Amino acid sequence: MRVMQSVQKIPGGMMVVPLLLGALINTIMPQALRIGNFTEALFVNGASTLIALFLLCAGSQINVRSFGVSFGKGFTLLTVKWIFGGAFGALIFYLAGGAEGLFLGLAPIAVIAAMTNSNGGLYVALAGQYGTSEDKAAYSVLAMNDGPLFTMLTLSVLGAVGLQGGFFSITAFIGVLLPILIGFILGNIDEDLRTFLGKGADMLIPFFAFALGMNISFAAIIEGGLPGIVLGVLVVLITGITGYWSFKIFKWNPLIGAAEGSTAGNAVATPAAIATASTAFAYNVELATVQVAASVVTTAILLPIFVGYLAKRIEKKNGKQDLVTSEE
Template structure:
């Protein structure tokens, strides 16, 4: 039974299939793997550890001479996603009805969902289709986690002032440290780099399954059509904008499109913003549900969209990746 060969025939299969399996298990039998011990640690609670380990592996493949490109890619993705989110938030504010909703969507939900991206999903896509600097760009993308960019947008738009304690530098540092550990080891010893490269391949399916175990497919039903619509908007417009900007800069557009997601932790953003400014309290509940539905919708649709993009653009893995040699620190191994 050639499981690996089957998965490799599906664009992003090492990520897509385990993620969907995890989501199905979590929806149908959420407690089946939540039995404590090693089982729960690996299949349910492993996302932070596996993501951190993946960052070490990604850092080991990074050539310090290309770090400037990593920063440029990260800042570009962060800016494009935030700018598109602001545009749609303004549309919702301008054209919202008496209820304050536009197409059934709350401006707060739009900003929170479209500006926050799923980091684990991005890393999985970058692993299969990207290069070292695409992976290292995540150290910048982590800045869109949480309420920071939503708060910044509403501050600029004049709806709230800066609130002390809403942003901490520690999440950024916590992501940067594992990456730097890998960078140091990989640049000091080519054999260590090869060792970490070989290990990074195995991490992805386990990371994807654990990520799926955090997705409840019923959130789509609870969020209604408006939440699904928000997910579709996020996928098409933030992912699409990043795709074309990356293509313009002659970077890998498939990796850019991976930003068309909503992070699961974006669900808490409406509550944080409402706590900071009571003016948002009336839309906190509906915004939370819509953001949750968007997170699930994008997690399901992004792999499908990437598969179509790969076919439409004629992209092949061997044109998007590089081979690893112990003498070439700028190369990498991809599933």
């Protein structure tokens, strides 16, 4: 059986197939792999560790001369995600008539939270499949939008709430950056280490994708309803397409720009965090939470397919060599 060959024919297959398999098992048999010890550690709780190891391996492939490019790409992704996602969220906020209103069933805080936060694991997996080591390392900057920080910044600009302290920890940022930095150092002091660690990156993708899936339930889509699904589609289209074109303008691989078009799992906690800071958002906090959860699942499924579709179009139009940028 040529399982791997079949999986690779699916857009984003090495990411999306294990992720969907994990989500399916978690939905219909959530306790099947939660039996403790090595099984649960690897297949259920292992996503963060496996992603960290992936980032270390990816960091080892970065040439010291090209680190500035990684920062530029990460900063571009972060800025575009916030500006366009936040602007759309602000539009819904005003159309809904404020924090307690709804527009077409969508809670404004859910829209802003889903639009301004991206799934780092999904980005890393797509960058691993379609990009270079520079693209993978850009995650160290993009990771700054994990949590409620950029949602709070958007609301602060709107004048809805004041910017609160304690939502962004420099220690947490260093915690994301450190594995990449360690790999970066190892890869640049020894070419043999760079070669050795380079073999690990691609192998890790399906494993952490499955573990991510084991923490997603299709029930979240049902609970969040049609508005939550629509929100997920809008996240992919608005922030994915704007990311695509921003990278295209800079003559970088546009597929990596599109790879930011997702909502991270930790964004599910954002409405509650915002409601704690401002009681104005407490009214719709439960509805907003399930809508963000639906967006998380929807984007996790849709984004790899969307990026795979874009990759096929580029390959058909210009040739496979244009899918990635050259590495130094």
